[in-house]
Amino acid sequence: MAYDETTFRRPGDEDTPTDPAAYRRRVQYDDTAGTTLDQSLRAPVTTGAVPVVEDDRDRLGIHLGWEVVLLVAAGVIGFLLFREDSAALQRPALDTLLVTGAAIGLLTLGAGLSLRAGVPNLAVGPIALAASLQYAENSDKGVLEALVPALIIAAAGGVVVAILVAGLHVPAWATTLAAGFAVIVYVQLRVAPVQVQGDWDPTDQAFLLFGGFALLAVLGAGLGAIGPVRRFVGRQRAAGDPARRRGAMAAVPVVIGLVLSSLFAVGAGP
Numbered sequence: 001m002a003y004d005e006t007t008f009r010r011p012g013d014e015d016t017p018t019d020p021a022a023y024r025r026r027v028q029y030d031d032t033a034g035t036t037l038d039q040s041l042r043a044p045v046t047t048g049a050v051p052v053v054e055d056d057r058d059r060l061g062i063h064l065g066w067e068v069v070l071l072v073a074a075g076v077i078g079f080l081l082f083r084e085d086s087a088a089l090q091r092p093a094l095d096t097l098l099v100t101g102a103a104i105g106l107l108t109l110g111a112g113l114s115l116r117a118g119v120p121n122l123a124v125g126p127i128a129l130a131a132s133l134q135y136a137e138n139s140d141k142g143v144l145e146a147l148v149p150a151l152i153i154a155a156a157g158g159v160v161v162a163i164l165v166a167g168l169h170v171p172a173w174a175t176t177l178a179a180g181f182a183v184i185v186y187v188q189l190r191v192a193p194v195q196v197q198g199d200w201d202p203t204d205q206a207f208l209l210f211g212g213f214a215l216l217a218v219l220g221a222g223l224g225a226i227g228p229v230r231r232f233v234g235r236q237r238a239a240g241d242p243a244r245r246r247g248a249m250a251a252v253p254v255v256i257g258l259v260l261s262s263l264f265a266v267g268a269g270p
Contacts, residue, residue, distance in 0.1 A: 060225065067221075095206035102206075102213040103128075103268040109217060110264030116224065117257030118236035119165055119172035123180035124265040127154055130183050131269025133190065139198025139270075146198070147266065154266045158259035165258070166236070166251035176258075202270065233257070 082089055088097060107124050114121035131150045138146035161179055164170045202209060223229050235250040 060227075060230070063224075092203065095203035098206040098210040099202045102210045105210075105213045105217065106264045106268035109213070109220065110261035110268075113220065113264075114172075114176075114257045114261040116230075117233050117253045119162075119254050119257050120176065121161075121258055121261040121265075122173055122176040123157075123183060124261055124268075126180040126183035126187065127157075127262055127265035128269040130187055131266040133187060133194050135270040136194045136196045139196055139200060142198075143200055143270070147270065150266045150269070151263060154262040155259050158262040159255060162251070162255040162258045166254045172254075172258075 078089075087093055107128060110124050111121060114124075131147070131154070134150045135143075135146045138149075157179060161172075161175050164175050165172045224233070232249075233253045233256075236254050
């Protein structure tokens with residue numbers, strides 16, 4: 001028996017044309033009129049790395065707008081502080097304010113860099129706390145000798161987290177949150193208060209420390225204003241299917257963002 005016999009016809013197919021040209025037209029119509037699920041099921045399955053889909057929208061103007069808003073807010077806060085307590089903007093209170101601003105600024109810089117890279121580092125706070133304890137216990141040996149071990153451990157931890165994020169596609173927020181909890185557990189193991197062993201006072205170099213932070217912030221902003229650099233740093237950010245591989249080059253900004261943010265947190269600790 002032939003396929004066109006009545007026995008093999010489906011209900012509703014009595015008026016189906018048998019002309020090959022008409023059949024092709026009907027198939028094309030079904031392809032264009034199908035639902036999104038149907039079209040996704042017809043799409044070919046691809047494996048391996050795929051190119052990152054770039055967003056045609058350039059949101060640099062939005063960032064500049066927020067910078068203006070933050071600048072105005074900082075000016076208003078400074079004016080209110082001067083009106084309420086003018087001594088806070090005079091030395092020696094100004095030195096403490098500048099050191100505190102530099103520490104908070106480094107934390108903000110590290111968190112902002114990791115966010116720009118699409119791998120938010122939620123462990124910057126615990127890392128800064130652990131670095132401060134490390135410095136307090138070993139500050140009698142000198143600043144560099146007290147901070148170098150913390151810098152090495154933070155950089156190694158950043159590399160490990162980057163491997164999990166870029167290689168195994170573990171969400172960055174979950175990985176860094178787990179790392180932050182691990183650092184908190186390490187800090188909580190110290191039952192006795194930690195006394196500062198050295199006599200180095202960062203307020204003696206308050207303007208130098210705050211100037212270094214300001215230079216890093218301006219340098220980072222200048223590099224971020226360059227379109228190719230901004231797109232390279234954000235290669236890991238979600239665009240399309242999150243499960244797709246971003247390629248080997250996407251791992252570079254992930255490593256840079258997580259390692260630098262961890263190092264900035266260590267610098268903010270002492």
